[in-house]
Amino acid sequence: MTDDYDVVIVGASIAGCASAILFANLGARVALLEKHSGMDAYKVLCTHTLQPSCLPVMKTLGLLPLLEEAGAHGHVTHLWTKWGWIAPRSAPGEDPLPHGVNVRRQTLDPMLRRLAAETPGVDLRLGQNVNGLLEEDGRCTGVRVTANGVETRLTARLVVGADGRNSTVGALSGLPVRLSANNRLGFFAQYRGLPEDAPSRVWFLDPDTAFAFPNDDGITVVACSPNKEQHTSAFRGDLEGSFERFVRALPDAPRIDEAERVSKIVGTLDLPNVYRKPYGPGLALVGDAALATDPLWGVGCGWAFQSAQWLVDAVGGAVANQHDVLPGLAEYGKAHRAALDSHHKLMEDYSAVRPFNVFERLLLSAAARDDGAARHYYSFASRLIDVKQFASPGSLLRAARVNAFHRLRNGSARVNQI
Ligand SMILES: Cc1cc2nc3c(=O)[nH]c(=O)nc-3n(C[C@H](O)[C@H](O)[C@H](O)COP(=O)(O)OP(=O)(O)OC[C@H]3O[C@@H](n4cnc5c(N)ncnc54)[C@H](O)[C@@H]3O)c2cc1C
Structure with missing residues (x-):
């Protein structure tokens, strides 16, 4: 038996549900396949702090008011360093800082899955284990699914792997993958x-x-x-x-x-970093399936929402209008790389367990001493600016100035005070 859709999405967690809603809102017919059979299943291995960078997507999905109603906790994270607490606050007379959201996955996952299931055009199928890809002329054309021991085939113009860090779709697709050790528990x-x-x-x-x-x-x-x-x-x-x-x-x-x-x-005890090329012919990976970076930074959930948005921005029009999706997939790859590459490289490097480098010491020590530097650090930790902006020559100069004033005021010229 074969069913045909515009998009087949594997995995109905954050990245999968967000992609399904966004594609369906453009008029696509979407199959959303999840191996767990319970509507209320949720990811246990997660500390679920969501960064401000993903708030715009959560707003688009209509998720924010539901989260607020469920008691989700808005947050502006404070950071302890050996130079003191970094406690970001908005400048006098300016808008409050953009906040993130803390919400347990047992609240978030079922809520998002219901939202997807209620979206016209989304066909949520629970208890469906995807274990094969269909291919024609080197292009992915669908998936093989087993449910209750019965195998079905689903074809689509686009297959999306949103099936997490151990992505079956990623493995079956043969897309290049880079693994690196994480030396923390x-x-x-x-x-x-x-x-x-x-x-x-x-x-x-x-x-x-x-x-x-x-x-x-x-x-x-x-x-x-x-x-x-x-x-x-x-x-x-x-x-x-x-x-x-x-x-x-x-x-x-x-x-x-x-x-x-x-x-x-x-x-x-072991959580390697996984980076896969996020697209191939007829196929895209979103969320952890594309990039499962060190959880220390609390970015994976946010990036699962955001990568869904980047994918739909890049190929949604082609999918809905029955055009070729291949050019859009390359655009998605570019957008993914541009947004996340520099962040991930730094995180990967830090997950090897090294002390802060001289730039990090400079920027963090200044952030503990000065409100402007604290806001700058907060924008970076919130993933609202990239590594280049965080460590730009201007920011380093401002940080050096803050520390020089600090040393003058405190009568110490010790270099290790940065
Ligand atoms: C210890 C730890 C702490 C973390 N803390 C944070 C944090 O504080 N903040 C943060 O932002 N991120 C955190 N993360 C990362 C975050 O959990 C992930 O980035 C996020 O869950 C990714 O969402 P996703 O939708 O891509 O994948 P997942 O949430 O992993 O969902 C994948 C879905 O695919 C389904 N699936 C898998 N294979 C198949 C298949 N073959 N067929 C059908 N369905 C399938 C699964 O059942 C699941 O529902 C943490 C991670 C860890 C390990």
Whole structure:
């Protein structure tokens, strides 16, 4: 049996549901295939802080008011550094800083899946495991799907792999992939009873990191990413003790002993970075299927939303108007690379576990001492500007000036104070 669609999307999580809604809004007939059979399935391995960069897409999808209603927590993240806290705030008389959103995946994923299912033109099919690609003349023309032991074929003008970091579609397509080691562990747990009005906080202990993110339903996610070399055997041998000791030792630590832990401590000892070429003939990859970068930076969910938007911007017109999608796919590849390459390269480099380089020390120390520099850092961490803009000659100069004033005021000329 073969069904025909304009677009077949594999994976009904963030990237898949966002792509499905955006394609269908242009008039495309979309099959959205998900291997889990429950409407309420959600991704457990995620600390779900969403960066401000993805807010415009969430607005377009109509998701923001639903998230607000569900109690999602707007955030402007504060950052601990050895130079002090970076606490970004807007300049006097200016608009508030763009904020991100913290919302548990158990809230977000079902909400987004329902939104997709209710969008005219989207055919959400749960319990469908995609295990093969159809091909004609070197071009992907559809997928093979198994559900309840029965195999079906779905054909489409465009197949979209939104099936996460271990993407089956990516593997079957043979698109080039680059893997690199991440030399940090990642563990987290949910707590109830920590201050709900606290800002989202990140500790840059250089090289280890930790996080506390207030979320919906009074939950705060507390997380840590210690380096593997020093911490693997302790975390492997005594996860609970190692996790809690690590958190208690943080400067201005979240008071986990006065709160109730309401989840297991979950995480992973190994999470390599994965970068795939995001398109091929008749085929595109979005979200983690294209790029699963170090979770330390909390960017994957946002980029899953944004890559869906870039794809639909590039090929949506061709799909809806029955034109050739190939030129648009190359445009998508360019947009993806232009937006994410420099961010990912820096993240990949930092995931090898190195101390901050001289530029990072300069920019971060200035951000802890000066509101303008703090806003500049915040724009970068929010993924609203790229690496070149973050470390532009002008920004470095301004940071050097901030630090020079700081040294003058504090009577110290020690170089290691940057
Ligand atoms: C420890 C950890 C912490 C993280 N914390 C953050 C954070 O704080 N902020 C942030 O922005 N990002 C974070 N991330 C990253 C974030 O979780 C991912 O970037 C995001 O989930 C990517 O969304 P996606 O839709 O691309 O893929 P996924 O959410 O992984 O969804 C893939 C979907 O495809 C389905 N699927 C897979 N294979 C098939 C198949 N063969 N057939 C049919 N369906 C299939 C799956 O069931 C799933 O529903 C974290 C990641 C980790 C590991």
